[in-house]
Amino acid sequence: MAMFDRKSVLVLGGSRGIGAAIVRRFAAEGAAVTFTYAGSREAALELARETGSTAVMTDSSDRDAVLARVRDMGALDVLVVNAGIAVFGDALDQDPDEIDRLFRINVLAPYHASVEAARRMPEGGRIIIMGSVNGDRMPVPGMASYALSKSALQGLARGLARDFGPRGITINVVQPGPIDTDANPEAGPMKELMHSFMALKRHGRPEEVAGMVAWLSGPEAGFVTGAMHTIDGAFGA
Numbered sequence: 103m104a105m106f107d108r109k110s111v112l113v114l115g116g117s118r119g120i121g122a123a124i125v126r127r128f129a130a131e132g133a134a135v136t137f138t139y140a141g142s143r144e145a146a147l148e149l150a151r152e153t154g155s156t157a158v159m160t161d162s163s164d165r166d167a168v169l170a171r172v173r174d175m176g177a178l179d180v181l182v183v184n185a186g187i188a189v190f191g192d193a194l195d196q197d198p199d200e201i202d203r204l205f206r207i208n209v210l211a212p213y214h215a216s217v218e219a220a221r222r223m224p225e226g227g228r229i230i231i232m233g234s235v236n237g238d239r240m241p242v243p244g245m246a247s248y249a250l251s252k253s254a255l256q257g258l259a260r261g262l263a264r265d266f267g268p269r270g271i272t273i274n275v276v277q278p279g280p281i282d283t284d285a286n287p288e289a290g291p292m293k294e295l296m297h298s299f300m301a302l303k304r305h306g307r308p309e310e311v312a313g314m315v316a317w318l319s320g321p322e323a324g325f326v327t328g329a330m331h332t333i334d335g336a337f338g339a
């Protein structure tokens with residue numbers, strides 16, 4: 103029997119990059135996977151066809167839409183909140199509406215989705231939130247809002263672990279360093295600078311992050327909660 107046979111999994115933000123690798127991993131392990139997308143409809147439909155999963159349009163910046171999506175899933179076994187954005191540039195020049203939208207997607211959606219999911223999760227339920235090593239370390243200018251949003255997830259996991267623990271539900275944050283995706287291509291202009299901070303001079307692969315998510319979602323991680331799990335080639339070391 104595959105590790106996630108018949109388990110019900112929802113991935114918020116699964117159409118591309120790390121999220122798509124997570125969808126592939128759970129689907130390959132027998133789970134019934136639903137994932138959301140916002141802008142990448144074609145990629146989402148193609149991934150759904152490839153993996154036998156279900157793609158649904160849900161914008162993580164819309165709280166009511168996120169809550170409705172989680173409720174629709176019923177008794178979820180695993181929730182993965184992967185959707186996240188970055189806004190780059192001098193903090194003095196940034197549009198405050200864009201910054202608020204970042205916090206809705208990166209912080210408020212993970213919080214509300216986690217609480218709503220926990221309402222209906224059985225004992226043994228798992229919640230995984232995609233943070234970033236930038237929650238621990240922000241070595242470049244122009245990304246304060248992103249760093250703040252990822253640091254906030256640490257408090258979210260520590261606090262909700264206490265609320266959900268008595269019901270046997272775990273919640274953890276995965277903190278990647280540079281991972282080769284559309285958002286941070288290894289072939290991009292930041293490569294040399296990012297690798298200069300790292301012990302392993304390469305970007306990580308989305309599949310490597312998906313492996314950590316799968317482990318945290320599986321039976322061996324039953325005693326792991328309220329914790330940050332860094333996978334960054336020692337970017338933050």
Ligand code: NDP
Pocket residue numbers: 114115116117118119120121122138139140141142143146160161162163184185186187207232233234235277278279280281282283284285286
């Ligand atoms: P990508 O930009 O490659 O993919 C982002 C995914 O999130 C897409 O599937 C996108 O869907 C979805 N998404 C974005 N905004 C929304 C929204 N409003 N509603 C629903 N879905 C949305 O990013 P990565 O794969 O690189 O990153 C995934 C996560 O990992 C993020 O939380 C990011 O902060 C984190 N991370 C990434 C690192 C990296 O180096 N790549 C490093 C550390 C953390 P769609 O295209 O359909 O809108």
